[in-house]
Amino acid sequence: MCGIGGVKLAESGLIGEQLVQMMTALRHRGTDSTGFALYGPWQADRLIVRLRVEGRERLPATLKQVEAALCETGGALVSPPTWDGAEQASDAFVRLEVIRTVDVERLTAAWIALGGIEVHSFGHSLEIIKDVGDAQTVAARHNLRSFVGTHGLGHCRLATESEVDVAHGHPFWARPFPDVAIVHNGQITNYFKSRRLLQQRGYQFSSENDSELISVFIADRMKQGQGFEEALRYSISALDGVFTYLLSTPAGIGMAKDRLAIKPMIAAQTKAVVVMATEEQAIRQVLREEIDTTSYGQGEVVIWAR
Structure with missing residues (x-):
């Protein structure tokens, strides 16, 4: 259907x-x-990541955990995180840009293990928004x-x-x-x-x-x-x-x-x-x-x- x-x-x-x-x-x-699933300009030097985070009121603390897990798996942010502007929502949709050499599976597993995080996509041009x-x-x-x-x-x-x-x-x-x-x-x-x-x-x-x-x-x-x-x-x-x-x-x-x-x-x-x-x-x-x-x-x- x-x-x-x-x-x-x-x-x-x-x-x-x-x-x-x-x-x-x-x-x-x-x-x-x-x-x-949207394909924008190709970013050869970075990967674009789309996340959903439960508990918008805890977003600053969660983003610190997200960045810590990124660093622990050998990655780093290319630019500061951004997120949607629905301030009254119970969740937040976050966009990250990370270095292209990151271990995608290891990082995905680490973020999910934090709890309350969904990893929607990784890509040099792909961004999934749902x-x-x-x-x-x-x-x-x-x-x-x-x-x-x-x-x-x-x-x-x-x-x-x-x-x-x-x-x-x-x-x-x-x-x-x-x-x-x-x-x-x-x-x-x-x-x-x-x-x-x-x-x-x-x-x-x-x-x-x-x-x-x-x-x-x-x-x-x-x-x-x-x-x-x-x-x-x-x-x-x-x-x-x-x-x-x-x-x-x-x-x-x-x-x-x-x-x-x-x-x-x-x-x-x-x-x-x-x-x-x-x-x-x-x-x-x-x-x-x-x-x-x-x-x-x-x-x-x-x-x-x-």
Whole structure:
């Protein structure tokens, strides 16, 4: 039932605004949470980190703990932390810039061990912003409309199997791989077996959501030497269930559909932009002129490369 979508621009532009409008058009598919994976300018000398901190009244003390854990794991801040301006909220969303040589998995584990901290993303260009509520609510709190970048993903969620909270909202980051994110509509039925196999390879998970599993699965396949398209195709036979997902990297956006093709995905493109979504009305928020659309079927894989 969830709604997913993505945008890839030929030149940098207001992808935040475009994705907010797309997810607003898919609001009827779920308003439990809404999230975005946004790719801004590449920062070669640093990693951008997005965190959620519970207990806003303790934010100064928590940030000291966050920086201490960063230093203990061999990292350092590149610039002072910033956070959202919702002063009456019970939580805070923090943006950090850290040195690029930091051990991402070790640092992620150290921050989570502090308690009350969710690590939403690491990336040289990726920033994941997600929160409870619909697209307009999330956009207002997180100043999404002004975000400039090359491509990104959006997700509006109707919780069916997991809690209604920020942690289980999409997109998911492929921990511990920087700059890899996923949005997903469907269900993986061999989730527990697949998770155990990845854990045996040393991977840790931040949730029990099957979408996070897919992102780590694909990133691991690429780490082992498979290309982007090859890894997506492999997932169709390796993962059981009904699913359509969009997975993004700095190189672009990929889509894979299971062999039953129950979960819809359509796309349209011009020279300036490629837009893909669960429903055409979301695409129309970006491409309002008369367009031809493509609907994808059983076991299809598509790569929209930058």
